[in-house]
Amino acid sequence: MELITSKENKTLKYAQSLQRKKYRKQYGEYLAEGLRTVADMVPTGLVVTVFLSDVYDANSEAYAVAEQAAAQGAVVYQVKENLLKSVESTVNGQGIVAIVKKEIPTLQALDRGLYIVLDAIQDPGNLGTIIRTAVAAGAKGLFLTKGSVDPYNEKTVRSTMSAITKLPIYETVTTEFMLPLIKNSGASVYATALTEATPIQEVKFAPTTILLLGNEANGLSDEWFDIASDRITIPMYGPIESLNLAVASALCMYAVRESWLS
Numbered sequence: 001m002e003l004i005t006s007k008e009n010k011t012l013k014y015a016q017s018l019q020r021k022k023y024r025k026q027y028g029e030y031l032a033e034g035l036r037t038v039a040d041m042v043p044t045g046l047v048v049t050v051f052l053s054d055v056y057d058a059n060s061e062a063y064a065v066a067e068q069a070a071a072q073g074a075v076v077y078q079v080k081e082n083l084l085k086s087v088e089s090t091v092n093g094q095g096i097v098a099i100v101k102k103e104i105p106t107l108q109a110l111d112r113g114l115y116i117v118l119d120a121i122q123d124p125g126n127l128g129t130i131i132r133t134a135v136a137a138g139a140k141g142l143f144l145t146k147g148s149v150d151p152y153n154e155k156t157v158r159s160t161m162s163a164i165t166k167l168p169i170y171e172t173v174t175t176e177f178m179l180p181l182i183k184n185s186g187a188s189v190y191a192t193a194l195t196e197a198t199p200i201q202e203v204k205f206a207p208t209t210i211l212l213l214g215n216e217a218n219g220l221s222d223e224w225f226d227i228a229s230d231r232i233t234i235p236m237y238g239p240i241e242s243l244n245l246a247v248a249s250a251l252c253m254y255a256v257r258e259s260w261l262s
Contacts, residue, residue, distance in 0.1 A: 001066070003054065004079040007086070011077065015051065015087045015099055021150045028104070030152035032162070033088055033097040039065045040162035042072055046101045050076045053084050053095030062096045069098070089154035102152065105141070105168035110185035112207045113140035114256050117178070119224050120147040120215040121245065127151055128159020129246040135163040137253040143173045145224070175223050182210065182227070191220055191228035192252060194242065199235045200255035209256050216245050 004012055015031060017023040024030045029048065032041055041047050042065065050069045056062045056078075070076045087097050116134055121127050127149055134142055144151065151157075151169055182189060188206035192213050212228055214220035234243060234251055242248070 001052075001070075002077050004051075004077050004083060007083055009083075011049065011075075012051070012079065012083060012087065015049070015097070018099065019087070019089070019154065021153065024102075024150065024152050028102045029099050030102060030157060031087060031089075031097060031154060032100050032157050033090065033093060033154070034158065035062055035065065035094050035096055037158070037162045038069070038096050038098045041098060041100060041165050042069045042074075044165045045072055046103065046165055047072065047074045047098045048101055049099035050074050051079045051084055051087060051097045052076065053081045054078045055081050055095060062094070065096065074098075089158070100165070103165070103168070105170060107141070107168070107170065107181070110181050110187055110208055110210075111140060113138070113209075114253065115139060115141050115143065115187070115208075115210045116249065116253070117143040117145070117173070117210060117212045117224070118148060118249075119145045119212065119220050120218075121213075122149055122216055123245070124149050124153050124155040125159050126216065126244070126246045128156040128164075130249045131156070131160045131167055131169070132163040133246070133250045133253060135166045137250075137257055139167065139253065141168040141170060143170045143178070146172045146174070148172075175227050178210075179227060188230065189228045190230045190232045190252075191225050192248065193220075193225075193231040193233055195233075197231035197233035200232050200252055201235075203230070203232055203255065203259060204262075205256045205259045207260075211249075211252050211256070213245060213249055213252070 187208040
C-alpha cells in the first residue's frame, strides 16, 4: 500500500479536481467519504481508488474496508492525515475517501414500478435524502431536469449514504425525452400541486407511476405540469401551506407503495 506524503502527488491532485462539477463531468468519477459509505460502495465494483489516513493500522475497520476494495480491483493509498483533509468535505472527516465511477444508465422503456422526476431541485441535502428514500421505496429510476443540482457533489453523495450507487439517475431530462417513454409504457403521471388536486391517500396509483415534484421555491414548471395526467396533494392538517421537498417526496413515494397493497 503506497504512502502519499506530498501535496504534489498526481493522484491526490486528481482527487482534488473531482471536488468541482466540471471535472466530475469530464472524468465520469466523483468522491465519496466516510467509513460506512465507502464500505457499502465497495461491493458495487464502482470504487476505483481509496485514500486511507495513515493513522489507521492493519487492525482497524477502515484498513479492512480498504483491503476489501483492493480485492475488488481498487487502487489503495495511505495518505498523511494532513494531506487527506484536502479531499475531505467534512470538518471532522473519518479518514477514508474513495474515488467512485459514475454509472451512466441507458433507458429504452419503463418497466412497471415507481419513477421520480425532480424539476430543477436546488438543495443537495434534499436531493440526497430523496435518492436514499427512493431506494428504500423501491423506485426504478430518478430523473433530474435541466437546472437541477449535481447529484454527485459531496453533500448529496454524503446524504445518500451510498444509495446513489443503487438507483439509476438520469440527468438533464426534458419533456421531449419523457413523453415517448410515457406513451410506450402506458405510465400514469402524477404532479404534486397545492390546489385542484386529489389527496394522496385517495389515489389508486397506476402500476407504472411517475411522480413529478417541483423546485423547492417555485414548484413544478408549466411544461412539466402539462404532461401530467393527474394532480395530487398532501393534506395539511395544521396551519402550514407546504412541506419540505424531501419530506413531501417520501410521503408521496410511500403513498404509491401503500396504494399498490390495497
